[in-house]
Amino acid sequence: MTTVLIVDDQPLQRYGFHLLLDSVPETDVVGEAAHGAEAVRKAAELRPDVVLMDVRMPGMDGIEATRRIAAAGGRSRVLVLTTFDLDEYVHAAIRAGASGFLLKDARPEELLAGIRAVASGDAVIAPALTRRLLDEFAPYIPAHRGDGAEDPRLGSLTDREREILVAVGKGWTNGEIAARFVLSESTVKTHVGRVLAKIGARDRIQAVIFAYDHGLARPSTD
Amino acid sequence: MTTVLIVDDQPLQRYGFHLLLDSVPETDVVGEAAHGAEAVRKAAELRPDVVLMDVRMPGMDGIEATRRIAAAGGRSRVLVLTTFDLDEYVHAAIRAGASGFLLKDARPEELLAGIRAVASGDAVIAPALTRRLLDEFAPYIPAHRGDGAEDPRLGSLTDREREILVAVGKGWTNGEIAARFVLSESTVKTHVGRVLAKIGARDRIQAVIFAYDHGLARPSTD
DNA sequence: GGGCGCGTGGTACCGGGGTACTACGGGGGG
DNA sequence: CCCCCCGTAGTACCCCGGTACCACGCGCCC
Numbered sequence: 001m002t003t004v005l006i007v008d009d010q011p012l013q014r015y016g017f018h019l020l021l022d023s024v025p026e027t028d029v030v031g032e033a034a035h036g037a038e039a040v041r042k043a044a045e046l047r048p049d050v051v052l053m054d055v056r057m058p059g060m061d062g063i064e065a066t067r068r069i070a071a072a073g074g075r076s077r078v079l080v081l082t083t084f085d086l087d088e089y090v091h092a093a094i095r096a097g098a099s100g101f102l103l104k105d106a107r108p109e110e111l112l113a114g115i116r117a118v119a120s121g122d123a124v125i126a127p128a129l130t131r132r133l134l135d136e137f138a139p140y141i142p143a144h145r146g147d148g149a150e151d152p153r154l155g156s157l158t159d160r161e162r163e164i165l166v167a168v169g170k171g172w173t174n175g176e177i178a179a180r181f182v183l184s185e186s187t188v189k190t191h192v193g194r195v196l197a198k199i200g201a202r203d204r205i206q207a208v209i210f211a212y213d214h215g216l217a218r219p220s221t222d
Numbered sequence: 223m224t225t226v227l228i229v230d231d232q233p234l235q236r237y238g239f240h241l242l243l244d245s246v247p248e249t250d251v252v253g254e255a256a257h258g259a260e261a262v263r264k265a266a267e268l269r270p271d272v273v274l275m276d277v278r279m280p281g282m283d284g285i286e287a288t289r290r291i292a293a294a295g296g297r298s299r300v301l302v303l304t305t306f307d308l309d310e311y312v313h314a315a316i317r318a319g320a321s322g323f324l325l326k327d328a329r330p331e332e333l334l335a336g337i338r339a340v341a342s343g344d345a346v347i348a349p350a351l352t353r354r355l356l357d358e359f360a361p362y363i364p365a366h367r368g369d370g371a372e373d374p375r376l377g378s379l380t381d382r383e384r385e386i387l388v389a390v391g392k393g394w395t396n397g398e399i400a401a402r403f404v405l406s407e408s409t410v411k412t413h414v415g416r417v418l419a420k421i422g423a424r425d426r427i428q429a430v431i432f433a434y435d436h437g438l439a440r441p442s443t444d
Numbered sequence: 445g446g447g448c449g450c451g452t453g454g455t456a457c458c459g460g461g462g463t464a465c466t467a468c469g470g471g472g473g474g
Numbered sequence: 475c476c477c478c479c480c481g482t483a484g485t486a487c488c489c490c491g492g493t494a495c496c497a498c499g500c501g502c503c504c
Contacts, residue, residue, distance in 0.1 A: 130346060131343065185483095220361070
């Protein structure tokens with residue numbers, strides 16, 4: 001039995017979801033909320049397995065509410081439901097920590113399957129959005145995976161050189177690298193020089209780009 | 223009516239899929255293949271709407287076959303099906319141009335729903351894999367989307383300065399930027415200096431990292 | 445008209461980065 | 475045993491990048 005909290009500013013919409021979830025035995029609607037603030041409060045109080053979250057709401061919107069519920073660290077998973085498949089919503093929801101993103105025109109079975117998946121710790125994305133997400137993220141998949149053959153330039157690096165490349169990818173200067181690795185700056189320069197030669201980069205800048213392209217560096221959420 | 227090509231090295235597995243797809247009216251199995259090479263050939267010959275592709279096969283594997291079918295540019299969409307939810311497979315399949323990735327332990331309705339979605343141009347990912355994909359790609363979502371408030375540093379840049387930042391993000395030297403923008407190098411240095419000051423970067427290197435973090439630069443598939 | 449932001453351009457200076465070359469000790473394989 | 479790779483370290487040199495400061499023309503708004 002999975003417990004559900006329904007969040008939507010439209011009473012009729014809540015009623016519809018409530019009816020649907022009551023029609024199957026495995027879900028139990030434990031509460032409703034009409035806006036973000038109420039959602040955050042009730043999620044903390046009722047500790048539902050799944051929060052069905054609308055995006056567009058007066059006051060605190062669904063994204064901010066999702067962020068707070070996710071940040072609270074409880075075991076509630078948020079499934080975002082919206083009428084509009086705007087990329088910004090999807091991006092924002094994912095970043096906010098949502099476990100799912102479905103459109104309100106989904107068929108009832110899809111919604112129930114989504115709730116089941118989210119409750120069990122998995123995640124779901126509406127197929128119409130998945131296509132765009134895949135197209136967007138495909139370039140970020142490191143080339144050394146996926147291309148069958150690993151980039152030979154990566155393989156040519158020694159362990160130490162790969163460490164140095166990662167450090168360069170973080171934007172550290174030679175002096176900083178020397179300090180953190182407890183090395184002389186000369187040694188660092190030697191390593192960096194060899195790395196540049198091996199990967200075919202003229203600058204440390206192109207080494208940074210290389211590192212990003214090959215998954216050795218990734219955006220930090222500092 | 224969506225036409226389907228079944229690719230799997232196990233005859234019994236093909237038989238099972240065939241039976242399942244024959245049991246519903248909206249799919250029509252137009253062929254089978256036992257390995258990658260045959261799959262590529264039959265896909266070109268039969269032009270199915272959807273290719274049900276196994277990953278592990280002797281000879282040419284499903285990933286390579288997917289790559290070739292996708293590269294051929296026909297309207298066939300590939301739905302990869304595998305027993306193992308290894309991240310490498312998922313990554314490789316997405317990079318190869320697959321439109322979907324499901325596990326063989328999926329329920330029949332899920333498989334059929336997946337085929338429908340893929341045939342209509344959407345994409346599907348098994349919920350168990352979606353979670354890991356989301357966790358992996360969330361950092362790549364540019365901070366200026368998703369965080370509600372746009373990064374004020376980005377907004378402070380003029381149009382020209384943003385262009386310059388993008389160019390810096392590509393790893394171009396001041397000289398190259400000057401050449402491509404038809405400017406003097408002095409002007410470029412002035413712009414770069416202002417950009418660095420505005421975004422709070424000490425180097426052009428950290429400007430490159432900033433560009434990646436904020437979605438102004440992304441891995442190129444050169 | 446006077447200001448101001450923006451894009452353009454210049455000079456001068458200096459420090460970090462990159463290259464070339466050399467060197468040496470340790471570990472592993474022929 | 476000897477050699478080679480690897481990691482370490484140094485010196486010398488040059489150039490690009492970054493900073494500081496100044497300058498001018500254009501468009502826009504008060």
